[in-house]
Amino acid sequence: MLSSQLDGEDAPGQWNVAQQHLTSCDTCRRWYDDAAAITRRARMTLVRDGVDVTEVVLAALAAGPRRHRWWGLRALR
Amino acid sequence: MMDDAQVTAWALDAGRGDRDAAAAFVRATQTSVWRFLAALTSAAEADDLAQETYLRAWRSLPSFAGRSSARTWLLSIARRVAVDSVRMAATRPRTVAMTLPEDLVDVNGGFDQAIAVEQLVAALRPERRVAFVATQLLGMSYEEAAEVCGCPVGTIRSRVARAREDLIKVLATGSPGKRRGGGGAAS
Numbered sequence: 629m630l631s632s633q634l635d636g637e638d639a640p641g642q643w644n645v646a647q648q649h650l651t652s653c654d655t656c657r658r659w660y661d662d663a664a665a666i667t668r669r670a671r672m673t674l675v676r677d678g679v680d681v682t683e684v685v686l687a688a689l690a691a692g693p694r695r696h697r698w699w700g701l702r703a704l705r
Numbered sequence: 706m707m708d709d710a711q712v713t714a715w716a717l718d719a720g721r722g723d724r725d726a727a728a729a730f731v732r733a734t735q736t737s738v739w740r741f742l743a744a745l746t747s748a749a750e751a752d753d754l755a756q757e758t759y760l761r762a763w764r765s766l767p768s769f770a771g772r773s774s775a776r777t778w779l780l781s782i783a784r785r786v787a788v789d790s791v792r793m794a795a796t797r798p799r800t801v802a803m804t805l806p807e808d809l810v811d812v813n814g815g816f817d818q819a820i821a822v823e824q825l826v827a828a829l830r831p832e833r834r835v836a837f838v839a840t841q842l843l844g845m846s847y848e849e850a851a852e853v854c855g856c857p858v859g860t861i862r863s864r865v866a867r868a869r870e871d872l873i874k875v876l877a878t879g880s881p882g883k884r885r886g887g888g889g890a891a892s
Contacts (some may be wrong), residue, residue, distance in 0.1 A: 631866035635840055637847045662873045670822050670841050670872075678739035678752045682731045685759035689719075689727055 630660045634667055709774040716775035720766040731759060734776060737843050738783050744826060744838040745787035754790055758783040777852040780843070784835060784853055791831075825875055829868050836864035 629646055632638045638646075650657045712733050718726030738758055743751035762782050769778055826834060832854075839850040840861070847865070851858045 631869050632847070632862050634869075635847065635865065637862065659870075659873065662876065663869045666822075666869065666872045666876060667841060670826060670837075677736055678743070678748075678755055680732075681735055681752070681756050681759065682728055684756055685731055685763070686724065686728055688756075688760050689763045690724070 630656065631663060634660075634664055709776055713771050713775040716766065716769060716778070717771050720769060730775070734779055735759075737776065738779060740842055741780055741783050741838060742787055744823075744842060745784065745831070745835060746790055747827075750790060754783070754786050758786045761786060773852055774849070777845075777849050780839070780845075780853045781855065825872055828875070829871055833864045833868040833871065836861050837868035840865055 629638060629642055630650075633643055633646060650660060712730060715726040715730035715733065719730050735755060739751050739755045742754045742758070746754060758779065762779055765782070769775065826837065829837060835854055836850055839845045839853055840847065845853070847858050847861045850861045854861065
């Protein structure tokens with residue numbers, strides 16, 4: 629419930645119940661803080677990009693998607 | 706966040722042979738596809754697998770009717786490409802050692818580094834990693850992630866929660882629960 633709240637996916641009304649619990653339970657409060665921290669860090673740091681594949685995959689599309697040319701393309705590497 | 710309706714329209718046009726729409730579709734989606742694949746396999750493999758994802762997508766474009774968003778449709782293909790790749794890799798001798806959580810303890814204090822978080826996510830169980838990456842890294846709703854994974858929304862909910870639990874455990878103790886002290890060999 630605490631996890632889905634971090635994603636805005638908790639059911640309506642659940643958050644009130646959870647908040648009440650958090651005020652009285654150190655373990656859950658610590659878990660919630662830790663979960664929020666790791667979530668924030670993961671969202672911010674896992675950002676890298678690959679090469680632009682547009683031209684390569686368009687060429688494959690032009691070559692005909694049903695001829696399974698791509699098996700050949702990969703095998704040639 | 707990209708406009709899902711526009712991306713889906715491009716996919717449908719691409720299926721009718723519109724090259725410009727196909728190019729727009731690839732440009733709009735390739736970052737998500739690459740990041741998803743990099744997290745499910747490795748950054749080194751993601752370039753090749755991204756290409757393969759689109760090639761498979763082109764093959765099944767004729768049957769894509771736009772009932773689901775093209776983005777979730779494409780990422781479900783990417784997920785299968787990643788699964789096939791991991792399966793094939795399992796039949797080959799492993800040349801790169803898996804990163805075990807124990808190894809990560811050594812970089813403790815350096816958890817602020819992006820690479821450490823990447824390694825922590827990479828050490829998650831595959832099904833939890835997929836759910837975590839789809840919802841946190843790609844910003845998908847639980848419903849979209851469920852579509853990509855072909856599982857119920859409740860399953861995504863619990864996998865994301867468990868992924869968070871695992872990450873917290875590793876950060877707190879350097880080990881996800883009972884794997885602590887496991888040495889070099891993952892059992």
